[in-house]
Amino acid sequence: MAASTDELAIIVDALYRNLDTPTPVFGAQDWYDLATEEIARRSEPASPDAYGAA
Known part of the structure; x- marks a missing residue:
């Protein structure tokens, strides 16, 4: 199930808080980058709330 924009x-x-620690979880940077890109995509005008969703 896709997360809502608020959940995202x-x-x-x-x-972000995890990345600000001395030993962030492996892969956290990639997940952070993907999630921030998704939030940016959703904030574009006339953008559906999730890929392929109306």
Whole structure:
């Protein structure tokens, strides 16, 4: 199931906080990048809330 934009923002915040630690979880940077790109995509005008969703 796809996360709502609000849920995605919470995930991005948690990933950012994890990246700000001395030993972030492996792969956290990639997940953070993907999630922030998705939020940016969703904020574009006339953009569906998720890929392929109406």
